[in-house]
Amino acid sequence: MRENLLLEEAQEVLLNQARPLGKTLVPLMEAFGRVVGQDIRACDNVPPFNKSPLDGYALRSHDTRKASPLNPVRLTVREEVRAGCMPGQEVVPGTAIKVMTGAPLPAGADAVIKYEDVKEGENCLEVYQPLKAGGNIIQAGDDITQGELVAPQGSLVSPALAGLLASLGLSRIPVFSQIRAAIVSTGDELMTPFEPLVPGKIYNSSLYSLEARCRELGALPVILGNVPDRVEAVAACLQQGLATADIVISTGGVSVGDYDVVQDALSELGAEIIFWKIKMKPGSPLIAALKDNKIIIGLSGNPAAAMVTFDLVAVPVLKKMMGQNQLLPGKTKAVFLDRFDKPSPERRFLRARLHRRNGMDFVRLTGEQGNGVLKSLVACNVLIDVPAGSGPLKTGQQVNAYITGNINESYQQDFRSSLMRIAY
Incomplete structure (x- = not known):
């Protein structure tokens, strides 16, 4: 068993053990949030035909070459074509066909003119300007070309991708099997929120934070609940998790106290302990083991420490098992807007929120940084990475941060602010 690993070493060790599950086909409406199991290429062009992007008239640009306000060109209208209908006639010299938005372009036409740019008469129209070939036409394959890679293996099915796949006529999507993650909390002091609180005990928060995070990632949580600090009880619960997830x-239960029994429970279970402890704060007493080719990760009992190490250590493992390509959290450099007066003899991760102003990234602490303080995680979307041996952080200094939450809102706010400045 290895001890006191760097974070990057722990990530590498566990990712080397993790394997994606099998693959399956699911209906398109069930594919949202799942991971594409194989490269998907377009079987056809989208759109599959040349079409009109507006209500107007399809015509031959050559017929309009001498058109002007004083010398309009008169064309005969042969028919009208709505979206979803095929033209019955083609455009020949001196004619046009009325088309609605999305209607297929009739044969012989090479341009479309807007309704408002012509003068309509009885089965005819007048054109007052010359048109260029290809004007106001959406070409077949403008969106997607046949054979184009539209969804690489490992990509997440987003709402936009689901719509794109539907536009190709795909009703069943190849995806990686959804993983089941068993979650258990150890501790005699823990109670569920559905029970009246007993003096000396606390409500279990970590179980619900991790359950929600698993669902957010697309994993299916299997909740095993609370288990007392007894070696046999913990071992039995872990075995149940292995059997069902x-x-x-x-x-x-992963530290060195008299009632920290997870390590003994893993030995009782016959699991191979891979490593214990990571050189970081919070969440140093993390343990990882293998049993029946399945990974067991034991996190700190402190709620904030558990969430921080879950995001940095467990989430990459879950993502690999789900078949994703991007496993490790993204990184950014930002300007620190607060003060943090404590030195950091050990590597430390601070809960913070990213803000963007004028195209620059800034971070501000989200509250108290104690191991058990869950409140500062609520607004947190980045973890500031403070190297071991650092002194206090000063306002204005540049820091590195891991992106663990949604930062889109920060970028959207900066974009809206930019638009307001431009408007004024």
Whole structure:
């Protein structure tokens, strides 16, 4: 068993053990949030035909070459074509065909003119300007060309991708199998929120934070609940998790106290302990093990420490098992807007929120940074990476941060602010 690994070493060790599950076909409406199991290429052009992007008239640009306000060109209208209908006639010299938005372009036409740019008469129209070939035409394949890679293996099915796949007529999508993550919390002091609180005990928060995070990632949580600090009880619960899920996540019982029994429970279970402890704060007492080719990760019992290490250590493992390509959290450099007066003899991760102003990234702490303080995680979307041996952080200094939450809102706000400045 290895001890006191760097974060990057722990990530590498576990990612080397993780394997994607099998693949399956699911209906398109069930594919949202799943991971594409194989490269998907377009079987046809989108759109599959040349079409009109507006209500107007399809015509031959050559017929309009001498058109002017004083010398309009008169064309005979042969028919009208709505979206979803095929033209019955083609455009020949001296004629036009009325088309609605989305209607297929009739044969012989090479341009479309807007309704408002012509004068309509009885089965005819007048054109007052010359048109260029290809004007106001959406060409077949403008959106997607046949054979184009539209969804690489490992990409997430977003709402936009679901619509794109539907535009190709795909009703069943190849995806990686959804993983099941068993979650258990150890501790005699824990109670569920559905029970009246007993003096000396606390409500279990980590179980619900991790459950919600798993759902957000697209994994199916298997909730095993609370288990007392007894070696046999913890071992039995971990075994239940192995039997019902693809990975087991526990919180609590991984430090060196008299009632920290997870390590003994893993030995009782016959699991191979891969490593114990990571050189970071919070969440140093993390343990990882293997049993029946399944990974067990034991996190700190402190709620904030559990969430920080879950995001940095467990989430990459879950993503690999789900078949995703981008496993590790993204990184950014930002300007620190607060003060943090404590030195950091050990590597430390601070909960913060990213803001963007004038195209620059800034971070501000989201509150108290204690191991058990869950409140500062609510607004947190980045973790500031403070190297071991650092002194206090000063306002205005540049820091590195891991992106663990949604930063889109920060960028959208900066974009809206830019638009307001331009408007004024």
